[in-house]
Amino acid sequence: MDKLMLMIPGPTPVPETALLALAKHPIGHRTSEFSNIMAEVTENLKWLHQTTNDVLMLNVSGTGAVEAGIINFLSPGDRVLVGSNGKFGERWVEISQAYGLNVEAITAEWGKPLDTALFAEKLQADTQKQIKAVIITHSETSTGVLNDLETINRLVKEHGQALIMVDAVTSLGAFNLPIDTWGLDVVASGSQKGYMIPPGLGFVAVSPKAWEAYKTAKLPKYYLDLGKYSKSTAKNTTPFTPPVNLIVALHTTLRMMKDEGLDSIFTRHQRLKNATRAAVRGLNLPLFAADDYASPAITAVSPQGIESDKIRSLMNKRFDIALAGGQDHLKNKIFRIGHLGFVSDRDILSCIAALEVTLTELGHENFTPGAGVAAAAKIFNHS
């Protein structure tokens, strides 16, 4: 049956209003009609980012947005600390290396959070203030780990010189990330996540301190040159032809988000996470990341004794539910349930109930039928 339910960490489900907006015939991007949309979208992006800083839109994936966030503010040979405890942390190390930065990766095992003490050590030892940036993945999509950005950011602030650059691809719009209160310099994200629209747009929020660094930054750039986007955004336009249809769709989802309210959005994601984790426990399946540092967007499960790809395959075939697998060495070792963006309590109940049937079908009989749903229900009944 053609009745797909996306429970992967991206693309995430898209509301019908946004799908219909996508299907509207594109309009010219050099028109006052489009400028009016840009103006409202930009204002609402600032609201969502809790900032008065620039929030810029690029026609790129999340990776392109993070790359832009790194290269616009640095020069060849600049020393940077990059947190790496998953697929995406590794990618930001690779990007930093590709551009000839002096990269120090601060690693942690996949499934564990970054150790803030290691950052404290490096930053406090840097009395010459040579560290130009600290690059952190907030929610590590590959493992469902939420890194302790607040603490690391505090250490960066004590250092005083370094910029803090954040991959917020699966945390923006799911977890409270008060850019201005915390003083985050660069925050990058992508459209197919909390924004509730399909992939194709990247976002970068830029602080005044980062713009200062931009003035002397020497890494080459053109399409990813954020200065161009800033200049154009101030005039409610774009430096290059934008993905008009996606922006028109974003226009509708940002309004939906404003209607829901930031607190409600964050509370909902917290609830979805708690219910999912309770249910997984109820099914006697091991959670891959501990409660202390569990992402509000993705829950990774390591179903020891059952190949995770068998679970995913059966969930897909039997119930049209798409779950994500593990990446690299976690292939077939974990599966990931996305609960990010346009996801409701009902979706979690559906997913868990279907997971129960699937597990039983695969011979996993180590749980009481109904226990997963009951555990999720308990969270929903009490919140």
Next chain:
Amino acid sequence: MDKLMLMIPGPTPVPETALLALAKHPIGHRTSEFSNIMAEVTENLKWLHQTTNDVLMLNVSGTGAVEAGIINFLSPGDRVLVGSNGKFGERWVEISQAYGLNVEAITAEWGKPLDTALFAEKLQADTQKQIKAVIITHSETSTGVLNDLETINRLVKEHGQALIMVDAVTSLGAFNLPIDTWGLDVVASGSQKGYMIPPGLGFVAVSPKAWEAYKTAKLPKYYLDLGKYSKSTAKNTTPFTPPVNLIVALHTTLRMMKDEGLDSIFTRHQRLKNATRAAVRGLNLPLFAADDYASPAITAVSPQGIESDKIRSLMNKRFDIALAGGQDHLKNKIFRIGHLGFVSDRDILSCIAALEVTLTELGHENFTPGAGVAAAAKIFNHS
């Protein structure tokens, strides 16, 4: 009335099938369902590009595609010749400069084609073979000039070393561009043009000779690193999250293009161009570019004595027809009629008929009412 007709050079009109495809809920991009789509899309892109070379898809605008096409094959300080006779030629000069290439711009007046003799001179004088690339805008969107790529390419082939890199953003899918026959090394284009879908995807075709240069090219890149796209495309996947909905839409329009056939597509664009130009002449308005080098995608008109923005504004208000204006110093001096992509003979008749009413309303009485439509009709009747 909400009945917009896009006659700008991009975004171009999108067929209903593609709009409805855009509105389909995104599917996961790491699925066999998506890989099957990728496989067919890639095959059809090769057909459209008349090549067995790689044709890669990036989540960027046309500018991003051209930038990728330049930076993947060159190193800092490399000598390049860049043709510059309009807004886009200027942009490729800027990109080359931003990346520290040793740039020589071969300029021509806006509205005139590049002088092939200047290329011959430079290339023949380069006995040390230091010119690494020649970068040419095929159809200069800002002026409606089609540069003589075939001749310049022949000169590059005589040089023997340099790569030929082509901005084919408004010529691909409108004008015969036989990549393999001509031996074009890098050909870049964008989705909102001949491809008949909204903006958001860029395309780069890469020859084996260019891949050889890639191996030693040292300009930094990651998101725009075409090697990553090539590796993934070979496995019918993408290195980064792709704009799934746009690719699903492209899947439908490439099938439409195959049904129409390459020759018919090129003949249609030729006919649309000829009819538009005949009509403009019939209305006693000066064409901005001469017949010899007129783009098959855009016709620029310089309505001396009438502000072109007044014409555009009235066409828009009265008939919901969007025309493009002039850029930079041509602002308000020319208007541009796009006849690229999903455009039919009927569209040209509509546009010209509406233009007649508009011109009369603005006091331009230097033509016989009906003369524009009659001139276009003559082309349509005889082809």
